[in-house]
Amino acid sequence: MNFFANPFMPTQARPSGGQENLAVSVSEAMTTLMDPFGFGRAAFDYWRDSVERSVLYLDVMRERGNQYLAHMEQTKPSVLGFETEVLVDGRTLPQPTNYELLRVIPPEGVETDPLSRPFVVVDPRAGHGPGIGGFKPDSELGVALRAGHPCYFIGFLPFPEPGQTVEDVVESEVAFLRHIIERHPETTEKPMVVGNCQAGWQVMMAAALEPDVFGPILIAGAPLSYWAGEHGKAPMRYTGGMAGGSWVTAMTSDLGNGLFDGAWLVQNFERLNPANTYWKKQYNLFANVDTEANRYLEFERWWGGHVVLGGEEIQYIVDNLFIGNRLSTAQLVTRDGRRIDLRNVRSPVVVFCSRGDDITPPPQALGWIRDLYDDEKDIIANEQTIVYCQHDTTGHLGIFVSSSVSRKEHTEFTANMDYIDVMPPGLFETTITHVDEHDQGELIERDYLLEFTPRNFDELDREVMHEPEDDRRFATVARISEINLGLYRIFMQPWLQAVMTPEAARWIRRMHPIRLGYKLLSDRNPMSVPLPVMAEQIRQDRHPVGKDNLFKAFETMTSDQIVTGLNAMRDARDSATERLFMDIYGQPLLQAAVGLYGDAHVHRRRPGDEPEHRRFLEQRQNELREKIEQGGAHEAVMRAVIYVLGGAPATDERNFKRLRASRAALEPSTKLSDFKHLVREQFFILKLDREQALSSLPTLLKGQSNAEIDAHLTHLEDVLSASGELSEHAASRFAQVSELFSQARPAVKAVESSPDTPQQPPAKASQAPAKATQETPAKATQKAPAKATQKAPAAKSNASTKKPTASRRKPPTKG
Structure with a gap:
């Protein structure tokens, strides 16, 4: 009917x-x-449509509740969209944890190469269950599978093992990576590891302790510097101070009988954006219930998959990271005495963050670089490569969930992992541009191109926006947190632990408002019995109205006003919280009471170098000095490429593709690890003594024929022109390199003459007469960078070069 x-x-x-x-x-x-005038008809049509949408909306919420209950009843709940098999169960390790190593089985029609670099995704354990890094085809795992990489996933179970600690989790991840390396003995490249959100700092801790098991590291939306943030845009960093410290965390764990309910963390995230939590997300489903139901249920399956953390784990995280900020200042020490210093990470680190992220804003994602290093030269001295990429608009979850981000940013990161792995040490920013903005299309295999631009700390400071006055405030919070935690443990904790039982803790978890919201709208509620019948009848005879309906337009306008009002309330709340925090913890009397007032105290000390590290650097420099004149043509070509590109404002994957392809043609057995070693060694030699490194190029090329030197110069031109026209500074460097290569040419034999004819000294190759020119292939026909060909054709004489010859008579200078 x-x-x-x-x-x-x-x-x-x-x-x-x-x-x-x-x-x-x-x-x-x-x-x-x-x-x-049609008002009555429009009103009736809208009324009928709104009633139908209401029934369908409630039915979707009923399905959400059923989905939640079924998901939470699983032994190993996960939202992964790919089939997997368990390789290592963390519960069987010497220090048991609730983590698992899974091998991702490629879907039908997708083939992976076992010789390719393994790809590992580590999911965040911040209140939700595992699987968000691969819960749909356009995801981090989906991108890597389509690229042909063997993929692995590190997930976790809903409940921790008794006595499990953060250090145990870190050691489990190291054990998992060792197992992956053992599974791929023929692959010399170490696994690329992706750490999302909270998993990012876990991965960085593991890489600092065991750097040899990591390849390139991508940390997406991962907070590492918790005190950092821009005023007015980082509300979460004030939470610990406004709560009086971490005693609240300890109390919540005690109410859970030693377990911390992750639903409290999810609630903190939801409070950041009340407009989206309480209206926008739900209204979007109501307004588009005919098309949004599946997408909504898919996301809610993960968002509602709450897990539990151990009380000792969450207390360690809050005390040492959220409030203490000890990770980014190398103050963490393991129970066996090892210092967790992120400067020990030897793998390239890619930091992916977004300006639209209110949970991990760019200052918190990038501030650790400023905390650890004095400048970009300090990064180079520690042989680290740090690349950062900033999205303009996407939110926190969009960094590792959005399909558009996966198809663009994550696809480019995955495709360029080998290039990132061989990049020289330093600080770089990467940007992703569409191929339409470039030429050289034969070297671009996808729709986008990843470009790398060297950055200095002045440019980094504009993103981090460090405020020294804030450091003293957050240090005051850390001291007060320790005091309040101590008082809680003396006066309140014994009473709570005495009265709490496992049954009471389970009842409190079940009654959590977020969990209860899922259960009340499910088939377990008798009031929902007629919903599926009514919804099915409506679907068979649906009467939607268009956007041109007057009352539907009023509905949309009302919704926008509600969102605007809730956003205004949020902004007022955040602004008041920030002012209150600054006023309370900026009081000199309070700072003096906890021993922090006065300029004599430095609260964000940069960790100094250990004597052993200084001796290592000195030994390394001596070894490099001995290698300046050691090697051959490969070392000379690589040194020249690094020197010329060092004068370019940016570089991209096209240079790497041509350089690696040409090297593979010359030495087919060359491994990527050897190629990386060659690049880094020549980079450090140039940094150590540029003048001697350049002046020794003819020595490295000694014994090469004219044809071989011409081939090297052709190769250089081909590589350097891959990214387009050289800048004026880079073209000048190329001219300098061309002259040095020409100095290595064999001397021209003197022409036989009579005793009355005076003997002339041998001419340089660049000044050779016609006879020498006949012995050498003509360079004028070679393809060269646009500016370089005008300023320095490789084998032409100085007379035909527009670069003044006076500059070539000088020895190579620094800078």
């Missing part, structure tokens, strides 16, 4: 056959006479 039939045309009186059109015309005419 149709409950929403046209009231002007009753169902039982509706004509059939040829009379129907006439009856409808009469009905429309009558309706027009009764409602000439």
Whole structure:
């Protein structure tokens, strides 16, 4: 039966056959006479549509509740969209944890190469269950699988093992990576590891302790510097101070009988954006219930998959990271005495963050670089490569969930992992541009191109926006947190631990408002019994209205006003919280009471170098000095490429592709690890003594024939032109390199003459007469960078070079 039939045309009186059109015309005419402006019809259509949408909306919420209950009843709940097999169960390790190493089975039609670099995704354990890094085809795992990489996933179970600590989790991840390396003995490259959100700092801790098991590291939306943040845009960093420290965390764990309910963390995230939590997300489903149901349920399956953390784990995280900020200042020490110093990470680190992220804003994602190093030269001295990429708009979850981000940013990171792995040490920013903005299309295999630009700390400071005055405030919070935690443990904790039982803790978890919201709208509620029947009937005879309906437009406008009002309330709340925090913890009297007032105290000390590290650097420099004149043509070419590109404002994957392809042609057995070693060694030699490194190029090329030197110069031109036209500074460097290569040419034999003819000294190759020119292939026909060909053709004489010869008579200078 149709409950929403046209009231002007009753169902039982509706004509059939040829009379129907006439009856409808009469009905429309009558309706027009009764409602000439159409307000009544629009109102009725909107009323009918809104009633139908309400029923369908409630039915979707019922399905959400059923989905939640079924998900939480699983032994190993996960939202992974790919089939997997368990390789290592963390519960079987010497220090048991609730983590697992899974091998991702490629879907049908997708093939992976076992010789390719393994790809590992580590999911965040911040209140939700595992699987978000691969819960749909366009995800981090989906991108890597399509690229042909063997993929692995590190997930976790809903409940921790008894006595499990953060250090145990870190050691488990190291054990998992060792197992992956053992599974790929023929692959010399170490696994690329992706750490999302909270998993990012876990991965960095593991890489600092065991750097040899990591390849390139991508940390997406991962907070590492918790005191950092821009005023007015980082509300979460004030949470610990406004709560009086970490005693609240300890109390919550005690109420859980030693377990911390992750639903409290999810609630903190939801409070950041009340407009989205309480209205926008739900209204979007209501307004588009015919098309949004599946997408909504897919996301809610992960968002509602709450897990539990151990009380000792969460206390360590809050005390040492959120409030203490000890990770980014190398103050963490393991129980066996090892210092966790992120400067020990030897793998390239890619930091992916977003300006639209209110949970991990760019200052918190990048501030650790400023905390650890004095400048970009300090990064180079520690042989580290740090690349950062900033998205303009996406939110926190979009960094590792959004399909558009996966198809663009994550696809480029995955495709360029080998290039990132061989990049020289330093600080770089990467940008992703569409291929339409570039030429050299034969070297670009995808729709986007990843470009790398060297950065200095002045440019980094504009992103970090460090405020020294804030450091003292957050240090005061850390001291007060320690005091309040101590008082709680003396006066309140014994009483709570005495009265709490496992049954009471489970009841409190079940009654959490977020968990309860899922259960109340499910089939376990008797009031929901008629919903599926009504929803199915409506789907069979749906009457949606368009956006041109007057009342539907009023509905949209009202929704926008509600969102604007909630956003205004949020902004007022965040602004008041920030002012209150600054006023309370900026009080000199309070700072003095906890021993922090005065300029004599430095609260964000940069960790100094250990004596052993200084001796290592000195030994390394001595070794490099001995290698300046050691090697051959490969070392000379690589040194020249690094020197010329060092004068370019940016570089991209095209240079790497040509350089690696040409090297593979010359030495087919060359491994990527050897190639990386060659690049880094020549980079450090140039940094150590540029003048001697350049002046020794003819020595490295000694014994090469004219044809071989010409081939090297052709190769250089081909590589350097891959990214387009050279800058004026880079072209000048190329001219300098061309001259040095020409100095290595074999001396021209003197022409036989009579005793009366005076003997001339051998001419340099660049000044050779016609006879020497005949022995050498003409360089004028070679393809060269646009500016370089005008300023320094490789084998032409100085007379034909526009670069002044006076500059070539000087020895190579620094800078």
